[in-house]
Amino acid sequence: MTTPAISPLAPAAFPALPAVGGVTFATAEAGIKYRGRTDVLLMVFDKGTEVAGVFTRSKCPSAPVDWCKAALANGRARALLVNSGNANAFTGKRGRETVRLSAALVAETLGCRPRDVLLASTGVIGEPLDPEKFRHVLADTAARLADGPWIAPAQAIMTTDTFPKGVSRGVRLGDAEVTINGIAKGAGMIAPDMATMLSFVVTDAAIAAPVLQALLSRSVRDSFNAITVDSDTSTSDTLLLFATGAAADAPRIDNPRDRRLAPFRAALDQVLLDLAQQVVRDGEGARKFVEVSVRGAVSKPSARRIALSIANSPLVKTAIAGEDANWGRVVMAVGKAGEPADRDRLAIWFGDLRLAHRGERDPAYDEAAAGAYMKGSEIVVTVDIGLGKGADRVWTCDLTKEYVAINGDYRT
């Protein structure tokens, strides 16, 4: 497989991420699958760090997902071990043994309890993951812990991602200035298996685990749960939010209704949305970043389902790849969503151009203007269902021949 070029939708550069008090990290080359690049990330957190997480809804989750779900009952974290190149998914009893041994190895190295160690893996499915790979590098990795640069962990967790993904926000929490740093790896598919979305977000705020969980579960709805590349759900999706409490003067928040949380909540929303959109920008073969905005639906959940029906439609996505303002396929995707819709009230815009109105082609439709708009790399599709006040947005990318090549050609 040739190394993919950087996605044309990638940000110009990895952003500057400041150090976050209470967390250090190092990466290593364990040779799990890749050669000549890092594939292991060890993050170490100060005592007292609390943690929350959300995971894939797959009924066939990976062994590390099962491990993290159990460990989160604890609400505490001292370390995070991540590897790329092998997902440790559908590996049966051996997979469960691998996560147990991996957590024990980290705990032994750092002097903490295994249940305070979170784990994530991304890569091939169905291949046993040998925990000895970790043993060989852990002591050396733990000896190199530092508080930067943050691009290193973002790189170590990449699979077929074409660029490392990170974001940082500073925000006031009570009288303290706190930082939220996040990294993610995205929907680049990894031969011979599927994508995994992993994201790790760290703040030096002091927030109780149940409050973190409430913040995360709410914020993920309009960020990581509002993106789709190809409608396929990984066995391994993992998003963890750590709060070290190391920021000077940071108040400990243990009530989710604490009013001081409002700016933090907004900053967390921005961090997750930024990371989620970076994942879309690195979708396999993507050349167009697409926002699908639905309004006038009977409810917000109905608007979400219609938006996802459009965003997941192969015919809509191939039309966008072909720079074709094919609003007829948007009508089709609205019609198949199974949600209340009235053909004769529908209106559809591509960008600011209204193409369809009251159930037929807009009389003012200008094919040349629509064609010019479709040549851009950022496309906004807006649909007004005309029935109610429900509105929602999701983000996706186009479906190109490169997607098929990345996911179908690597063995031929």
Next chain:
Amino acid sequence: MTTPAISPLAPAAFPALPAVGGVTFATAEAGIKYRGRTDVLLMVFDKGTEVAGVFTRSKCPSAPVDWCKAALANGRARALLVNSGNANAFTGKRGRETVRLSAALVAETLGCRPRDVLLASTGVIGEPLDPEKFRHVLADTAARLADGPWIAPAQAIMTTDTFPKGVSRGVRLGDAEVTINGIAKGAGMIAPDMATMLSFVVTDAAIAAPVLQALLSRSVRDSFNAITVDSDTSTSDTLLLFATGAAADAPRIDNPRDRRLAPFRAALDQVLLDLAQQVVRDGEGARKFVEVSVRGAVSKPSARRIALSIANSPLVKTAIAGEDANWGRVVMAVGKAGEPADRDRLAIWFGDLRLAHRGERDPAYDEAAAGAYMKGSEIVVTVDIGLGKGADRVWTCDLTKEYVAINGDYRT
């Protein structure tokens, strides 16, 4: 757009279809969109012909679909008018006017009631369809009515189909020999819009409309409703079943539980399944015909939903295109289906080769044998969920770069 080659999955030849008593037809070149080929089909039925239909579940159906649904209340049919090149979908008030005028034109030409005229259109969405196109050809077409050859109607309704689709079965009904002939056009996408599945089935049996409807609604479940090319649902899907009653000595059946129906029901199932599979074999860019068989689910509907999750997964379909026995992606698609599944009980076969067993790679997995199997053009994926007795099957095709080219490149 270059004319597509014939699908490599096409049958060797159009089958021999005998005449069916009580129906005649002719085709015409109305120049609706195509040049140098037929694009209009007129079928005329003897008095007393009864009819049943099933239609797209889209909430944005085409004007002809709305017309047919209303006309079916009648249960009688004297004529069917079909055009390719324009779907008359999302055409607002003008679309409704077009179907009204088209039915009136046919009724006037043949001397029947407009409500005894069924209509179907397939092609571009959102373009007004001019009923004058029909007026120009109807009288001449009606003067050329004949009882064969059946390939002509199958050709006139094609859009980007690469081969005409037809099938015939003879079967005993009481003391009579009756015939069931069917034609279909499939999921070849039509620039600049989506596929429409149209199928018209005619028998010379004498069966009351409510019984026809019961037969059709049941039979479609495991045929046309068990296929998927790309998970996108047309605004125009239409399947009509006509019974002319012209067969000598055919008993009139007006009770759906009439025991004499059993062989007819089986023959109808065969006709619909054959046509539905021909549609898959002409899926855009398809190079592999794929059966997905699920067993061991908690129920038959659960098995169907899991099978469709596999058959609609872009990652599974691109892997098959790449001749990759990627059972990990099958695990993924089972996991995302939202149906009861236990990772550690799953077993997966490609053909007769068991690749995964009890939640991990089969110890006897032979990559060379699996790779050789995937080079074939007919692929069977079997999944045992290991929980119950629910079983079902669906059919699909692979997802190739040609699919993206057909649906994305035609304007570039």
